[in-house]
Amino acid sequence: QVQLVESGGGSVQAGDSLRLSCATSERTVDSLNMAWFRQGPGKEREFIAVYWSFGSAPIYADSVMGRFAISKNTAKNMIFLHMSSLEPEDTAVYYCAASSHPVGSEASAYEYWGQGTQVTVSS
Numbered sequence: 001q002v003q004l005v006e007s008g009g010g011s012v013q014a015g016d017s018l019r020l021s022c023a024t025s026e027r028t029v030d031s032l033n034m035a036w037f038r039q040g041p042g043k044e045r046e047f048i049a050v051y052w053s054f055g056s057a058p059i060y061a062d063s064v065m066g067r068f069a070i071s072k073n074t075a076k077n078m079i080f081l082h083m084s085s086l087e088p089e090d091t092a093v094y095y096c097a098a099s100s101h102p103v104g105s106e107a108s109a110y111e112y113w114g115q116g117t118q119v120t121v122s123s
Contacts (some may be wrong), residue, residue: 002027002112004096008017009117012030012086016018020081022096022114029072033099034079036070037107038092038119047105051079061105093118 008020035050042100049060049070056068067086072079079096094117097110 002032002098004098004112004114005104006094006096006117009094009119011043011120014087014121014123016086017082017084018086018119020083020094020096020117020119022079022081024077024098025080027098027100028074028077029035029077030074031100033103034108035099036068036079036081037095037097037105037109038090038091039094039095039116040071040092043092045107046092047107048081048094050103050105052089056123057105083119086119088121088123091119 003025012018033052036048037045039045047061048064049058050057051070067084069082091113095115097111098112103109
């Protein structure tokens with residue numbers, strides 16, 4: 001069973017940057033398709049980015065393109081979400097997700113989820 005643990009959330013001002021981390025266990029980040037999702041108040045869970053295990057360039061949602069970046073540290077078995085130019089609309093619980101199968105932007109396709117970390121952006 002893969003366990004995912006997110007960290008790095010917090011309260012920031014609009015325009016600030018923040019880095020979220022996700023640590024994996026039992027499987028390496030290179031053997032899984034790793035992604036970030038978020039769920040804002042009263043909203044459905046939204047895809048942010050995916051980093052596929054076969055190493056192609058990450059894919060991003062249009063809403064975060066150019067502001068967010070996903071990366072991974074194989075030695076530490078972690079993935080990260082670098083967020084910049086944060087806006088109040090980015091306020092949400094951010095989740096790390098993983099799958100050993102081919103996946104895209106559908107949350108239901110992911111087998112493993114972290115507990116989430118809250119990001120609050122004030123104007």
